[in-house]
Structure formats: structure tokens, C-alpha cells
Amino acid sequence: MSISVLGVNFKTAPVAIREKLAFPNEVVAKALYSLSQHPLVDGCVILSTCNRTExxxxxxxxxxxxxxxxxxxxxLGQFHHLDLQPYQDCLYWHQGQAAVEHLMAVASGIDSMIIGEPQILGQVKQAYSMAQQNNCLSSELAKLFQTIFHVAKLVRTQTHIGANTASVAYAACLVARNLFNDAKQLQVMLVGAGETIELIARYLKPHGFKHVIVANRTREKALKLTTLIDAEIISLPDIATRLNEVDIVISSTASPLPIIGKGLVERTMQARNNKEMLFIDLAVPRDVETEIATLANVHLYTIDDLQQTVANNLEQRAIAANQAQYIIQEQAEQFIDWLKSRNAVAFVKQYRSNAETIKQQLELKALNALKQGANVDEVFAEFSHKLTNKLIHAPTQTLLHVATHDCDDCFKVLSKGLGLKKH
Structure with a gap:
């Protein structure tokens, strides 16, 4: 039994190629069934995300x-009705221990676009669950994936791969959380409704802020954020009258000019009796005038401030990834040893079955001889002699073969296994 992986990912192909080879959720079951019917395939799992198909x-x-x-x-080409010849350089194939180490690295977040990101483990678990539901798991694949989940946990607990933020959006949320103690007493204003603000909304949700306001140029685009987080929607001009109500402002728009100026923030701080405020400006060009940083009790972080934090943290994650490789290599070797033992079990069963067949055939012959009145001692002696000869025939021939074909290592292993001592 062996394990292999065929794949394409963000390192080997641009998104235009990856999307051609992706498996949408609604076709994964069909694909698994189709692949599992292949005569050489004993079990299969399909992992398909925006960054990889494996x-x-x-x-x-x-x-x-x-x-x-x-x-x-x-x-793969037939399922997607695609000629894969132009994409051969984008595909990779790993076999045996290399395949096992690769999947362990994927599940642990080491092979991700952002090192250490945790979402991939959930995606791997979902792929495993889908294969399980569709009866496409061999016992070896089931064991492999259970081992992989254990390894991913080891990597998380024994290294610092996930200890530091690796995205600007998450770094913004950490700044907000670290500056204020009780999120449940705070009000937040998100300015914009693009991808970055959507990520911010996802990160903010678990913290349970008292109230969230989304300010955007168009109400329609802001509405989709309400599916992620309970929020009130206002227009950009309304910021001027509502700014004094919030403690944290996180902004990311495509506006060519600042939306929040120093004068507005000065008036806001007066209305708030100089109560502390945090502004996080993730926009380029900037949404917030930098001069507000000179005001008392006003904290301003720009995207450059946060990117430096992210860069430092990614450095630490890269170090942790190197440490994780030792864990992965050790665990992969243990799994391959288990897999080899599984392969050996099949041969052992076959060997025992052959011996049992020989014994039964000779027993039947001996019983027939006894029924015909043959001497018991003679029958027993013939039975013992023939049984011994038949059982030692294959090992004897193998010993002679390796001894005469300059295979010293094989001879040593075989003779030791047979309990033979050199004289």
C-alpha cells in the first residue's frame, strides 16, 4: 500500500489556472465517486480551496x-473537460513519505500563502469528512488523516506558528483589543465595505462590541456586511454627526481624498469630553488626515504601522515553520513505518495461509492412508517429513539464491530472521 498526491497550488499556478482545476462543493461527491472507480485507486480524498487543488x-x-x-x-483533465498538456509544469506529484510530509505541512499551515494561517486545517477536515461520507476512504487514508490532525495540533502547541498575527486586518483588530479593556462597552465604526473591511468584520464578531456602525458610499454594498455582523448602516456624510458616538474607527475606502479630517476629530473629541479614541486607517490613499495624531487621547495607526508588525510576525512564523518541519518529518517517518508494517501483514497472512494449506493437504492424505489400514507410525513419520520439507522449501531456496547472487545484506537479514547463526 502506498500514498500519493497530485496537485496544483498558488506557488505553481496563477488563479486563472487554479480555477480551471478547482472542484466546487457541489461536484466533489461526484468527483470522488468517479475517481474511486479507477481500478488502481484504493481510496481517495479531494482538497479544493482558492489556493490549491490536491x-x-x-x-x-x-x-x-x-x-x-x-x-x-x-x-483530472477528463473530469474538467480540459487538455492538461499546457499545464503540466503547474502540476506536482508526491509519493510515499514525500506525499505524507506534504499533507502534514498543508494541514499545519506551513504550505499556506500566509504561513500559519489556521483556516486550512478546517478545509482539510472538511475534505476528509466528504470522502468519509462518500465511502471513499481506505483504512490507510483514514489513518493518515487522523495522524495529520494530530500533527497539526502538535505544530500549534509546540511551536509559535500561530502565535503572531499575519494579516493587516487581524493586526488592526489586535490593536483595538489591546488598547481597550472591555469590548462589550465599546462602539465601532467601519468606514467602507470592501474586502478588507469584510475581513475586519469577521475578526470583530467574536469580541461582541456594544454597537457597530458601517459607513459606506452605497447602502447596497454595505448590506452584505450585516450577514457577518450586526451593524447599523449609514452614509459617508453621516460620519460627521455620528463620529462622537464611537470609540474605534477602522477605515478602508478607495476615496482619493481624506474622509475624516483634523477639524472633525477636534470637534468630536470636545463632544466626547476628550474620551480616548482609536483610528486605524488601512486605505491608500489615506482616509484619515495624519494630523489627528497630534491631538490628545487620539491614537492613529496607518497601514504602514500594521504592515511592519505583520512583517516582524511573519519572520517569527518562518522560524516556527522550520521547527515544525522536524515534527513533520518525525511523524511522517512513523506513519510510513506503520504503512510498511501494514504491507508486511498482508504477506505474513499469505505465508501463514500457504502453510495452513500445505498442512491440511498432508493431513487429508495421512487420514486417508490410516483409513486404508496403513501403519500409524509410518504415516506419522511420512507426514512429519513431508510437512517439514514443504515448509522449509521456499526459505531454503531463497537462502541459496541470495547467497549465490552477492546479496550479503539480504543474506544476513534472512538468516537472522530464520534464527540461523554463522559458524
Whole structure:
């Protein structure tokens, strides 16, 4: 039994190619069933995200991997009705321990666009669950994925790979959380409704702020944020009259000119009796005039401030990723040892079955001889002699073969396994 992976990811292909090879959620079950019908495939799992598409397969005979690689590649092209020849350089194939280490690195966030990001583990678990629901897991793949989930936990607990923020949006939320003690007493204003503000909304939700206001040029675009977080929607001109109500302002628009000026913030601070305020400006060009940083009790962070924090943290994550590689290598070797033992079990069962068949055949012959009145001692002696000869025939022939074909290591292993001592 062996494990392999065929894939394409953000390192090997641009999004225009990745989207051609992706598996939308609604077709994954169909794809799993189709792939599982392949005669060489014993089990399969399909992982498909915006950054990667990977197909994991288990198969019985390691010598079949060349045929399997071509077959799975052909299947991928056929399923997507796509000629893969122009994309061959974008595809990668890992086999055996390399495949196991790769999946461990993926699940641990080491192979992610942002090192250490935690979302990928949930996506791997979802891919595993989908294969399980569709009866596409071999016992070896099931064991592999359970091992991978354990390894991902080890990497999280034994390294600092997820300890530091690695996105500007999350860094903004940490700044807000660290400056104020009780989120439930705070009001937040999000200015804009683009991708960055959407990420901010996702990060803010678990903290339970007292009230969230979303200010945007168009109400329609802001409405989709209300599916992520309970929020009141206002227009950009309304900022001037509502700013005094909020403690934190996080802004990211495409406005060519500042939306919030120093004069407005001065008036706001007077209305708030100089109560502390935090402004986080993630826009380029900037949404907030930099001069507000000179005002008492006003804190201003720009995207440059946060990006420096992220850069430092990514450095620390890269160090943690190197530490994680040792964990992954060790755990992958243990899994491969288990897999090899599984392969050996099949041979042991076959060997015992062969011996049992020989014994039964000789027993039947001996019983027939006894029924015909043969001497018991003679029958027993013949039975013992033939049983011994038949059982030692294969090991004896193998010993002679390796001894006469300059295979010293094989001879040592075999003779030791047979309990033989050198004289």
C-alpha cells in the first residue's frame, strides 16, 4: 500500500489556472465517486480551496505509481473537460513519505500563502469528512488523516506558528483589543465595505462590541456586511454627526481624498469630553488626515504601522515553520513505518495461509492412508517429513539464491530472521 498526491497550488499556478482545476462543493461527491472507480485507486480524498487543488490517493502496489500518476492526471483533465498538456509544469506529484510530509505541512499551515494561517486545517477536515461520507476512504487514508490532525495540533502547541498575527486586518483588530479593556462597552465604526473591511468584520464578531456602525458610499454594498455582523448602516456624510458616538474607527475606502479630517476629530473629541479614541486607517490613499495624531487621547495607526508588525510576525512564523518541519518529518517517518508494517501483514497472512494449506493437504492424505489400514507410525513419520520439507522449501531456496547472487545484506537479514547463526 502506498500514498500519493497530485496537485496544483498558488506557488505553481496563477488563479486563472487554479480555477480551471478547482472542484466546487457541489461536484466533489461526484468527483470522488468517479475517481474511486479507477481500478488502481484504493481510496481517495479531494482538497479544493482558492489556493490549491490536491487529490490524495492510496493504492495497493507501489510499483503502479507511474501508471497511477498518468491515470489520475488523465482523470483530472477528463473530469474538467480540459487538455492538461499546457499545464503540466503547474502540476506536482508526491509519493510515499514525500506525499505524507506534504499533507502534514498543508494541514499545519506551513504550505499556506500566509504561513500559519489556521483556516486550512478546517478545509482539510472538511475534505476528509466528504470522502468519509462518500465511502471513499481506505483504512490507510483514514489513518493518515487522523495522524495529520494530530500533527497539526502538535505544530500549534509546540511551536509559535500561530502565535503572531499575519494579516493587516487581524493586526488592526489586535490593536483595538489591546488598547481597550472591555469590548462589550465599546462602539465601532467601519468606514467602507470592501474586502478588507469584510475581513475586519469577521475578526470583530467574536469580541461582541456594544454597537457597530458601517459607513459606506452605497447602502447596497454595505448590506452584505450585516450577514457577518450586526451593524447599523449609514452614509459617508453621516460620519460627521455620528463620529462622537464611537470609540474605534477602522477605515478602508478607495476615496482619493481624506474622509475624516483634523477639524472633525477636534470637534468630536470636545463632544466626547476628550474620551480616548482609536483610528486605524488601512486605505491608500489615506482616509484619515495624519494630523489627528497630534491631538490628545487620539491614537492613529496607518497601514504602514500594521504592515511592519505583520512583517516582524511573519519572520517569527518562518522560524516556527522550520521547527515544525522536524515534527513533520518525525511523524511522517512513523506513519510510513506503520504503512510498511501494514504491507508486511498482508504477506505474513499469505505465508501463514500457504502453510495452513500445505498442512491440511498432508493431513487429508495421512487420514486417508490410516483409513486404508496403513501403519500409524509410518504415516506419522511420512507426514512429519513431508510437512517439514514443504515448509522449509521456499526459505531454503531463497537462502541459496541470495547467497549465490552477492546479496550479503539480504543474506544476513534472512538468516537472522530464520534464527540461523554463522559458524
Amino acid at each position: 487529490i490524495y490517493v492510496s493504492y495497493q502496489h507501489a510499483t503502479d505509481y507511474i501508471r497511477l500518476k498518468q491515470s489520475v492526471t488523465n482523470w
